[in-house]
Amino acid sequence: MDALLLSRIQFAWVVAFHILLPAFTVGLACYVATLEIRYWLGKDETIRRLSAFWIKIFAISFGMGVVSGIVMPFQFGTNWSRFSDATSNVIGSLLAYEVITAFFLEAAFLGVLLFGRKLVPQWAHALSAVMVALGTVMSSFWILAVNSWMQTPAGFEINDGRFFPTSMFEIIFTPSFPYRLTHTVSAFLVTTAFVILAVGAYYLRRNRSVEESRIMVRMSLLFLAIMVPLQIVIGDLHGLNSLKHQPAKVAAMEGLWETGRGVAASLFAIPDQEAEKNHFEIAIPKLASLYLTHEWDGEVKGLKEWAKEDRPPVAIVYFAFRIMVGIGVLMLLIVITGLILWKAGKLFTTPWYLRLCTWSGCAGFIAVLAGWTTTEVGRQPWVVYGLMRTEHAVTPSLTGSDVAISLAGYVISYLFIFGGGLILLRRLVLIGPAKAEEAEEFGTKAHPKRPLSAITDSTDKAMNIRPDAGPTDASPFGPIR
Numbered sequence: 001m002d003a004l005l006l007s008r009i010q011f012a013w014v015v016a017f018h019i020l021l022p023a024f025t026v027g028l029a030c031y032v033a034t035l036e037i038r039y040w041l042g043k044d045e046t047i048r049r050l051s052a053f054w055i056k057i058f059a060i061s062f063g064m065g066v067v068s069g070i071v072m073p074f075q076f077g078t079n080w081s082r083f084s085d086a087t088s089n090v091i092g093s094l095l096a097y098e099v100i101t102a103f104f105l106e107a108a109f110l111g112v113l114l115f116g117r118k119l120v121p122q123w124a125h126a127l128s129a130v131m132v133a134l135g136t137v138m139s140s141f142w143i144l145a146v147n148s149w150m151q152t153p154a155g156f157e158i159n160d161g162r163f164f165p166t167s168m169f170e171i172i173f174t175p176s177f178p179y180r181l182t183h184t185v186s187a188f189l190v191t192t193a194f195v196i197l198a199v200g201a202y203y204l205r206r207n208r209s210v211e212e213s214r215i216m217v218r219m220s221l222l223f224l225a226i227m228v229p230l231q232i233v234i235g236d237l238h239g240l241n242s243l244k245h246q247p248a249k250v251a252a253m254e255g256l257w258e259t260g261r262g263v264a265a266s267l268f269a270i271p272d273q274e275a276e277k278n279h280f281e282i283a284i285p286k287l288a289s290l291y292l293t294h295e296w297d298g299e300v301k302g303l304k305e306w307a308k309e310d311r312p313p314v315a316i317v318y319f320a321f322r323i324m325v326g327i328g329v330l331m332l333l334i335v336i337t338g339l340i341l342w343k344a345g346k347l348f349t350t351p352w353y354l355r356l357c358t359w360s361g362c363a364g365f366i367a368v369l370a371g372w373t374t375t376e377v378g379r380q381p382w383v384v385y386g387l388m389r390t391e392h393a394v395t396p397s398l399t400g401s402d403v404a405i406s407l408a409g410y411v412i413s414y415l416f417i418f419g420g421g422l423i424l425l426r427r428l429v430l431i432g433p434a435k436a437e438e439a440e441e442f443g444t445k446a447h448p449k450r451p452l453s454a455i456t457d458s459t460d461k462a463m464n465i466r467p468d469a470g471p472t473d474a475s476p477f478g479p480i481r
Contacts, residue, residue: 004394006403007079010410014071016369017414021065023368026140026185027192028058029133036126050212052117053433057425059114064421068414079403083383083393090156090163090171091146102139106132140185148177150384151375152245163384175245179238186231187371190331191364193227196220198361199429201354212433214348217357221342224335232328236291243292243300246385248310249378251303252317254288255281258302263288268322271314276304312380320373327367334360
């Protein structure tokens with residue numbers, strides 16, 4: 001294993017963990033903003049408790065996202081210095097725009113959202129939630145602008161091996177950017193909605209926080225009834241765009257070797273990159289041409305149109321794409337089933353469906369990872385599509401042992417950080433939304449009839465939480481000293 005392969009594994013490890021956090025926090029920030037606006041307009045205490053509950057979960061998730069995100073820019077300098085040297089004039093400004101817009105916006109309003117419930121009017125608290133949500137979306141905007149430029153580069157000229165901007169508008173709004181942005185952000189929103197649906201279903205199964213749970217299930221299911229079909233449509237448009245600008249990626253996604261018309265859709269196969277064929281293939285005639293070109297006899301290029309060294313790793317792209325699509329179909333079936341049960345008046349009382357919803361909480365994360373794998377591995381062997389190979393982007397002085405040491409450090413630290421974060425998030429879910437009579441502040445709960453000393457002495461109660469326990473007024477973070 002050389003420095004190039006280890007650097008790619010390290011980058012995949014870091015990004016795979018990091019992307020899980022934006023996949024959750026972007027949607028969760030939007031959900032919290034919706035709850036805060038509802039509470040501002042309706043003064044419903046159930047909505048307030050629900051918002052306070054999810055704000056705490058958002059804060060922990062956001063913190064883990066910041067920690068894992070800091071590592072990303074460092075890798076450009078340590079492992080991919082030739083890429084940084086060649087492209088910094090283009091992507092450096094985009095990353096700076098993310099800091100100026102998204103990070104500054106989040107930094108200005110996050111403190112108000114977390115600690116300002118009693119300190120500012122409700123309209124200001126709702127505004128802070130909206131601004132934080134806008135900041136998370138803006139962050140996605142700039143990061144996806146960078147990624148889209150690497151996928152479909154535009155608005156530049158090459159001088160002495162370096163990329164120089166000629167049009168910032170074309171650099172930001174590349175041919176794939178609108179499709180990639182809408183497809184990714186909508187996937188983040190769907191991922192969060194399934195988590196909220198799962199948590200609500202979990203409480204309903206245990207007859208806990210019933211009022212809050214019914215709100216969670218109704219809101220998430222209504223949202224998913226719109227977004228899941230829309231996500232499928234956006235994915236189709238994104239596929240048409242990829243066929244035009246990255247046909248080799250699409251050919252790998254379909255496991256297609258020969259160029260032809262009326263191409264069959266491969267449902268399952270084992271691609272053999274050396275033999276340039278598929279084994280044990282099950283396919284539906286002409287279906288691939290229909291959904292790729294929207295014509296029964298539309299022409300689709302096969303992988304043999306490109307030299308072997310210019311083809312992506314077919315098996316990885318092929319199976320990752322099917323995992324993503326399969327989960328999307330499963331999500332649609334869950335939503336349709338939920339709507340049918342809702343209409344029949346059995347949505348909150350059907351145990352097998354509530355159990356299915358609980359287990360579906362992780363579906364969005366798996367789909368996001370599969371979609372990211374499809375996109376990034378499908379771009380190979382290019383780091384800037386068609387212009388700069390990945391092997392030419394790695395730092396030349398790196399050795400395999402150098403990267404192995406840093407990779408081991410990342411693996412250990414990420415398992416520790418994310419493991420601890422998941423334990424804390426699980427604890428918050430087990431505690432559940434606060435009781436109606438409690439005045440909520442982030443990290444503390446003060447009962448109006450209890451002195452502060454009664455709260456600070458509640459360590460045992462806070463730390464001994466059973467999965468079957470009911471809601472508790474103990475702080476999940478232990479006593480406040």
